[in-house]
Amino acid sequence: MNNKAKVEAENIAMSYGTNVVLRDINFVIEPGEFFALLGPSGSGKSTLLRLIAGFINADSGRLLINGIDVSAVPPWARNVGMVFQNYALWPHMTVSQNVSFGLEERKLPRPKILEKVRAALALVNLSEYADRRPSQLSGGQQQRVALARTIAIEPQVLLLDEPLSNLDAKLRVQMRNELRSLQRKLGITTIFVTHDQEEAMTTADRIAVMHHGVIQQIGTPVDLFDNPANRFVAEFVGSINLLPGRVERAPGGSLLFECTLGRFDLGDVVHDSGEAIMAIRPHTLSLSKTPGDSARVWVQGTILEREFVGEFVRYTVKVHEQSIIADQAHHVGRAPHESGTVIHVGMDPAQARVLPSSDSEIHQ
Helix, strand or coil: CCCCEEEEEEEEEEEEEEEEEEEEEEEEECCCEEEEECCCCCCCCCHHHHHHCCCCCCEEEEEHHHHHCEEEEEHHHHHCCCCCCCCCCCCCCHHHHHHHHHHHHCCCCHHHHHHHHHHHHHCCHHHCCCCCCCCHHHHHHHHHHHHHHHCCCCCCCCEEECCCCCCHHHHHHHHHHHHHHHHHHCCCCEEEEECCCCHHHCCCCCEEEECCCCCEEEEEEHHHHHCCCCCCHHHHHCCCEEEEEEEEEEECCCEEECCCCCCEEEECCCCCCCCEEEEEEEECCCECCCCCCCEEEEEEEEEEEEEEEEEEEEEEEECCEEEEEEEEEEECCCCCCCCCCCEEEEEEEEEEHEEEEECCCCCC
8 A cells, every 4th residue: 555645734613602623723744754743632633533534614724735725625536544532433334344345335346345355454464253143342442444445445644543542451562562553554644533642642743733623733752741831731641740930041141040949050041031830750860868879960859659550669759839740660679668758859940841832822
């Protein structure tokens, strides 16, 4: 299959009455890219996916596939395939009949249909299940049938609407790995909707984080994690400490950030003076009975509680009036710190990011 397509949104907006669902949506998805729409319920991600599929129309703006405006093109003429959250399989049909359905609608010759069905089932490792019905399959197998049915029509763009949400945790991890492997093998442009940041981070080349119908930030998983554009992205993508403070300009012109943990030289960071927030990932903090290396800023606190998560222990530490979360790797034989212990928290300023104090939305 060589149906890689470029997908572009230009100033797309959509409302239901007075309820604004999408506003000023702009993005470019490159051919063959695995692109995720990530956000909480009600953020507009599924609406945007349905708009790309052609099931609904925008109030304004344009959607382009390979440079052609398809905003007014009906779904069946877009050459876009969609896998629904509930798989939408015909219960009275066999696996092979489900997979062949779209091909028969396109009135392909019977030998060609059989060839494409066999190839699609082989891709998803379901060749031996061709004569079974959906009720005789596991959730993961049903998802593969839905994928095979979509792949068989050789769409330019593959749309996935939370396809892993109905699976248990272990199978979800397995299936997301298989999904990513299949997408790489096919090279098809794929747009994946999820509210699960771990799913998005482990599968997508790039992610668009959505909130209240607005794309807050687009970037690679590492970009979003290390350099969130605003408070919402910082909190939604991974665990984070957000420390309120102020940015001040020191004599000589350098910028300093002052908060509960102390004063930090912001180096090359460009930021307006005034109120701001420092964002620090819990895993970048160190805990020690005594202050450690001088490259870190150390401040004394008291451990309020701890949670054993398996790979790490999560501590809540009270520093002055601020509660800070610190994650420390768990090692066999290493005793955890007890609640009530006086502890020193060490922070590497290079791992911190300064964000605007207001949770303003960012239009891409």
